[in-house]
Amino acid sequence: MQENPADLEITATSINRIILKEYVMPELPEVETIKNELLPHVKGRRIIDVDIRRDSTVRGMTPEEFKRCLIGRRVEDLERHGKYLVFDLDNGGHLAMHMKLSGSLWVKKSEDEVPNYIKAVLALDNGEKIFLRDPRAFARIWLVNDVCEITDKLGPEPLAKEFTADVLAERLKGKGAPIKSVLIDQVVIAGIGNMYADEILYAAKIDPRRAAVSLNREEIERIYQAIKTILPQGIASKGASVQDYFRPSGEEGSQQFNFKVAHRKKATCACGGPIERIVVRGRGTYYCPNCQK
Numbered sequence: 001m002q003e004n005p006a007d008l009e010i011t012a013t014s015i016n017r018i019i020l021k022e023y024v025m026p027e028l029p030e031v032e033t034i035k036n037e038l039l040p041h042v043k044g045r046r047i048i049d050v051d052i053r054r055d056s057t058v059r060g061m062t063p064e065e066f067k068r069c070l071i072g073r074r075v076e077d078l079e080r081h082g083k084y085l086v087f088d089l090d091n092g093g094h095l096a097m098h099m100k101l102s103g104s105l106w107v108k109k110s111e112d113e114v115p116n117y118i119k120a121v122l123a124l125d126n127g128e129k130i131f132l133r134d135p136r137a138f139a140r141i142w143l144v145n146d147v148c149e150i151t152d153k154l155g156p157e158p159l160a161k162e163f164t165a166d167v168l169a170e171r172l173k174g175k176g177a178p179i180k181s182v183l184i185d186q187v188v189i190a191g192i193g194n195m196y197a198d199e200i201l202y203a204a205k206i207d208p209r210r211a212a213v214s215l216n217r218e219e220i221e222r223i224y225q226a227i228k229t230i231l232p233q234g235i236a237s238k239g240a241s242v243q244d245y246f247r248p249s250g251e252e253g254s255q256q257f258n259f260k261v262a263h264r265k266k267a268t269c270a271c272g273g274p275i276e277r278i279v280v281r282g283r284g285t286y287y288c289p290n291c292q293k
């Protein structure tokens with residue numbers, strides 16, 4: 001599973017939609033919220049049935065094989081790695097999920113409580129069901145034997161205590177790309193995407209187009225502090241529901257109301273200047289030209 005947006009298997013129809021409309025993907029705070037809120041429902045529960053409504057949602061094996069391997073397994077724990085959600089299973093294997101553009105997981109007893117676009121359903125032995133709702137149909141689920149198959153290709157977790165300013169400086173070293181593009185590269189750091197990168201760079205007062213290699217130590221420290229502040233704020237607000245992201249309860253997160261620049265084109269910055277939208281390496285980017293240098 002590639003993280004790169006270029007690997008989203010974009011069809012002619014979805015290209016038209018992307019031109020018309022900017023997509024907002026779940027990022028670290030959203031997936032962390034899903035993990036936290038799903039855990040009490042699934043921990044220790046056995047998966048008694050699996051219903052795949054869209055075959056291509058399952059990767060690496062046929063839907064039939066996937067069902068055969070997953071039905072009867074007990075969920076021991078949930079983990080988040082970057083933007084991946086991983087169910088640890090009692091046979092030592094793992095059920096991995098990536099929400100991509102528009103996936104969300106709903107825990108309900110009945111399908112009547114979930115809006116349409118359901119792509120997969122896992123039935124648990126407590127009578128609850130987990131519904132993968134995904135209007136754009138890019139979300140993916142698959143089974144892995146070793147969680148390293150996911151973590152090996154990801155950079156460090158930005159909220160881990162091992163992630164220090166020195167680690168960030170090391171990760172940015174020699175990178176000529178714009179800092180915005182480097183921050184959202186999952187190989188450099190895991191979990192940061194388009195909207196939180198914009199918020200982090202606003203908080204750090206750094207122009208998103210600056211080459212990562214041009215940043216001095218003091219500027220890197222500001223970005224580091226912003227990462228350690230902005231991402232926990234997103235988790236505390238249960239994520240940002242700008243578009244299709246919902247919590248397992250079906251409720252929305254509220255971090256979008258705290259955004260200073262992300263998705264706020266033509267709004268006024270605290271400095272009195274206008275927030276502008278530019279495109280950095282193909283990604284819509286919001287920033288304040290007055291505050292960010």
Ligand SMILES: [Zn+2]
Nearest residue numbers: 269271288291
């Ligand atoms: Zn400003």
